[in-house]
Amino acid sequence: MAALNKQNLIAQDIASKIKHKIYQTNTYLPSEHQLCDLYGTSRETIRKALDQLNELGLIQKIKGRGSLVLDIQRYTFPISGITSFKELNATLGMHAVTKILHLKKTTIPPCEISKSAVKSQPGFFVERLRLIADTPAVLDRDYLLTPPVTKLPKTAAADSIYDYLENDLGLNISYATKEITVEKPDDTVRQALDLPSDGLVVAVRSHSYLADTTLFQITASFHRPDKFKFIDFARRKRVLSSDKPLGGNTSGK
């Protein structure tokens, strides 16, 4: 579903050239003016392409000098953001295997939908175990809501649900909220991940939304603590801080 507009194509082309070392780490990209000539576009379009790479941490723009290619390669890479396990598996080359434990149509209890859901909703429940080098590393529990997700073949669950939703169903996956905590596992999780009886798990819970703000997925991933690693690249944002600190804070977190 990659939109075929100029700025995305340019961003992908430059990203690819960085990946293949045509643009080397710690060197500068051609100037924006040169890129205009190279791609035959206006400067604002080039700048929007570079903004994407900047946001991803591939480059750092420095006023008066140019766009420097950063060396984030060594930082394994974006486990942040919304990324499917299959994509991670591919980019990190970690030889993982997915085992489907459950896949069934159900009604999703409202308590799982922490938002303002009053009544339960139909959907699919998928439970998958992820093995890395033959040892269990992650247990995923996904609820796919049925208004957007009407079908879910077993092959899609075994491969990549995101692939299926985007490419086969044509859904426009847009954003997610995500929460990481450390907690005591329930019995199922403990046994699946082969944890000691007093052990802890890392729980990553997320709500994923389409571009029209429809909630379509609720996930809880439970990671073995010793296998868990979350890597993030973040840019400093200053939009929110300046204002007065939210005064009437009635809710307690």
Added chain:
Amino acid sequence: MAALNKQNLIAQDIASKIKHKIYQTNTYLPSEHQLCDLYGTSRETIRKALDQLNELGLIQKIKGRGSLVLDIQRYTFPISGITSFKELNATLGMHAVTKILHLKKTTIPPCEISKSAVKSQPGFFVERLRLIADTPAVLDRDYLLTPPVTKLPKTAAADSIYDYLENDLGLNISYATKEITVEKPDDTVRQALDLPSDGLVVAVRSHSYLADTTLFQITASFHRPDKFKFIDFARRKRVLSSDKPLGGNTSGK
């Protein structure tokens, strides 16, 4: 230093109006054309302001309809990104107290600087304990490198190092890489956080950089597992995935 350009001012103004419920959750902002009239700017400038809010998850832009105000308030808020503990403390209203355990000039051993550092560098070492509701929650260990950070008064360490670096030293904090793992604490951490002898801690290690890509801070934060919570808002990015999977993978998926 909040730049005083139009797009940032507009973004902050709209963010403030969302915060104060002048623009209500689940309603649409005025159209981009109306905002042009309201602020007396061109549309592209309005769009750049809205892009900032979009990136933060405050709004969702929907083609043909408008910019919808999202309800992320209930999600506590951006612990993602680069945000200082003081800012978090203020926005979340969590009544935290900072205790300085150590503050001294040192040379930072190269092993701590995981990048290509060959020789050790001078800097400051700060160890701080964060208490929430009188119970220890986080132990921070910061190295501030001395090329950019020339002085570090105790008052700055007790208040907010980020505040001091940005507003007093005028440094331009730009981005950071961050890594979250769960591991066994050393004795100091275990005692400071009052953990059992076989307990685990959540370790958040980060490298922070200035706008000119100078590394200025290396941090390790150790969190009590039961107090730890990481909340993230992420938008789906599609720049990197399309290309062939980096390794010797011949199939184009």
Added chain:
DNA sequence: TAGTGGTCTAGACCACAGC
């Protein structure tokens, strides 16, 4: 059909880096 956001253009002026 009218209104919305999405993309793109060809200029302009500024601030900063480096010679």
Added chain:
DNA sequence: CTGTGGTCTAGACCACTAC
């Protein structure tokens, strides 16, 4: 001084939503 990125403009055309 020249070249770089940062910001802004006033238009244009498109695709989508809604009526």
